[in-house]
Amino acid sequence: MEDLGNGSFEVTDPDNAGLEFSGINAHVDSVYLDINCPDGSDTAYSVNIYMTDAGHALYTKLSDTEIVPKLDESKYIRVHLQGDSEKISIRVNNLKEGQAYDLKAELNSGRPFIFRWWRVIALILLFGLIYFFRPGSPVYGIIFNAADIRQLLVTGVFIIASVVVFSGITYLFRIENRGSNDTWEQYSYLAQSLSAGHTYLDIEPPAALAEMEDPYDCALRAEVLEKAGETYVLDYAYFDGKYYCYFGVVPVLLFYLPYLMLTGKALSTAIPMMIAIALFIAAAFWFIAVLIRRFFPQTSFGLYILLSCVLVAGSGLTYGAAFPVIYSLPITLGIAFDLLGISCWLSALKDDGKLRKAYLLIGALFIALVIGCRPQLAIAVFLAFPIFRKQIRDRQFFSVKGLGNTLCIIAPFLIIGIGAMYYNHVRFGSPFDFGATYNLTGFDMTHRGFDLSRFGIGFFEYLFQPFRVALQFPYVFSTSPHLGILTDYQGEVMNETFFGGFFFFNIFGAFIFRFAGCGKDLKKKGLFSFTLFNMIFGLIIMAVDIQMVGIIYRYLTDFSMFLLIPAVIIALSLMENMTAANERRRMLVWIVTLSMLTIAVNYYILIAADRPNSLYHYNPLIYYKFKYQLFSFLSIR
Structure with missing residues (x-):
């Protein structure tokens, strides 16, 4: 120099x-x-x-x-x-x-003390929350009462605060800094296509694709297009010479198409993404409230708030908030509709055993809409059987006297299902073909097939893969890079950057392993089959993801909710059945500790530097503020 x-x-x-x-x-x-x-x-x-x-x-x-x-x-x-x-x-x-x-x-110049107001405020809020939720807090001595105005106000504060936090995450990750690409804009293009009266996208595919016998062969496709001097758009469905959007159409019908018709402009995905997250947050607090009011009436207000926060933090919303693009929206909206539908159905149960038809209908509508968001998540419809087990036995469904109840649930699925099948038929010639296999992605999905050996890798990664930690900020790192998973499996394993399994993100989920010990109490309450079905459905969705695609970080959002719901139910059951004061105190300590760890881990992972959508890349100054101003006490530098 x-x-x-x-x-x-x-x-x-x-x-x-x-x-x-x-x-x-x-x-x-x-x-x-x-x-x-x-x-x-x-x-x-x-x-x-x-x-x-x-x-x-x-x-x-x-x-x-x-x-x-x-x-x-x-x-x-x-x-x-x-x-x-x-x-x-x-x-x-x-x-x-x-x-x-x-x-x-x-x-040897010496290190001065540097005061930061925002750090003081952040630490006050953090320690204030820890103090509020500590096992000795008086909130655990107040019985939950949904009619208590003070409890409603506190609940409202937590709901609004949660929405603000997730909005802040989206803002910090600066989606506008990522530019725009055709892959992320599929929903806007689909809205334009639907407004023009057709389902294919108005983007011309490269001519060389039409000349290929198998345009879905990734390596061959790249070679052919390079020779032809053409390019394709990643993650579009290609069928019969046209591009299509294989992602669920419901978000387009609810958000993008109305916005386009009203303004003539394309809608930023961050907006419907925040609406979907807000819906899920409201649904989570409502679901826990309904669950407690109906089955665990002696539960404290403190546990109600804490478990609601666990469900919000642990269901994968942080991924969508940090990466509000087309990959995240249909999944997040799907689980929001699922939870709203489940909550409606639980609210449909009257104390006298009869049913509220309005809740039946609205709940069915929510879950039916999932078909047009993320089809595999519509498996939640089968939760109707454990929820209405007694009513089905009493002939309030599937009988002449139960015709109204039956139609309330079936009608939305018939209407939306027929619409979805027609949409599929128009695009791909089959009512049951959603088009995912025609995706121009990093592997050939038309020849993906079924291989039992994938389950070993998939279930381990999705459930039990530990975090990778090191004494360098941010201290948590990906366990495998993109297409770099470590395995002896001699076959193609599709994976994106991954950070750990469900039980490491959601250590609260360990309560699932107490299911057998709570079986008798859950049967008395009529919750045994509901709890079991949720666990089974979570594993089924996981299995579908493993076989159809592979190990994808955002797919944790597909099934985490279905595994957390049983964990919440089991924790509430264990707490209720502890009669001795010391036993209740010990159980409360466990619930609070595992809940706080779950919440902390799911938010902390956002600052991991090797995320594909990281603060380090898109808002580096904020990343370094976390490192040097908030977490500097952990550093040996």
Whole structure:
């Protein structure tokens, strides 16, 4: 680097840019480094320190680190050397040749205390929540009462706060910084197509695809298109020479098409995504309230709020909030409709055993809409059998006197099902073909087939894969990179970047393993089959995902809700059956601890740097604020 004076340097050799201290002959315990580019364009600079000390006469490289010009906390680097150092070199790795930079470096300058208001507020909120939910909190001594105005107000605060938090996640991950691509805009294109009176997308596929015998062969497709000088759009369904959107059409009919007709503009997916998340949050609090009111009336208000928060945090909403694009929306809207439908059906049960037809109808409508969002999630319709088990036995369904009840549930599925089948037939010539197999993706889905051996890999990854941790921020890392899962399976394993299985994201789910011990009590309450069906459905959805695609991080959202619901029921049952005060206290400690861990893990994983949709890439300054201003107490740097 050429010294321009006044602390300014011009980069002449980017591979060896930096500063060197020589003739130190003293112990060094810290390095201060400030770097600034005049145009302020760079968020962070990668830095390496090369040191000598009593045990190293030659330069030895220390771990990679970085300096963030806008964050003073990042400019102070603790070093742990042995004895005195004769010289130290500081290498800055991502400087531009010919560019002038302002550099300032000092040794043993001391680290000042830096006060940040936002950090104080964040810690007050965090410790306030921990204090509110601690096992000794008085909220566990208040019986849940949905008619109590004070409880309703507190519940409303938590619902609104949850929506605000998820909206904040979407804002922080800055979807606008990711640009736009045709894959993510499928719903907007489909809305335009439907408004024009057809179902194919108005984007012309490359001519070379029509000449291929198997256009779904990924490697061959890439080779053919490269030779033809053409490109295709990833994750579009290609059929009979046209592009189609295989993702469920209901979000388009509910959001994109009305918005297009009213404004003439395309709708950002972040908006319907936040609506779907808000619906799920409201449904989660409603579901837990209905469950407690009907089956566990002695449950405390504190447990009601806590378990509602667990269901919200653990069902995979954080992925969708951080990545609000077409991949996330149909799944999130699907589980929201499922939970709303289940809650309606539970609310349809009167104390005298009769049924509220309005709740039957609305619940069926919600779950029927899932067919047009994420078809496999519509398996929730079969929860009608355990929910209405007694009423079915009493001939309130499937009989002349139960005709009205039966029609309330069947009619929405007939109407929406016929519509979905017609839509499929128009596109792909079959009422039962949703088009997913025609996806132009990273493997040939038309020849995916069925292989029992995939279940071993899939169930382990989706359920039991531990986190990968290290003593480097953010301390949690992906267990496998894209298409890089470790296995001896000699076949094609499709996977995207993965972070861990259900039971590590949702340690609260461990209550499932107490199912057998709660069986007798659950049978008395009429919840045994409902609990069992949810677990089975979660595993069935998981199995479908494994066979159809593979190990995909967002697919945890498909089944997590179905596994958390049984865990919540079992936890409530265990708590209710603890008669001795010390036993109840011990069980409460377990529930609170596992709940808090579940909530913390699901939110903390958002700052993982190797996520495909990470803060590190899309909003790096916020990422470094977390590192240097909020979690600096964990750092040994």
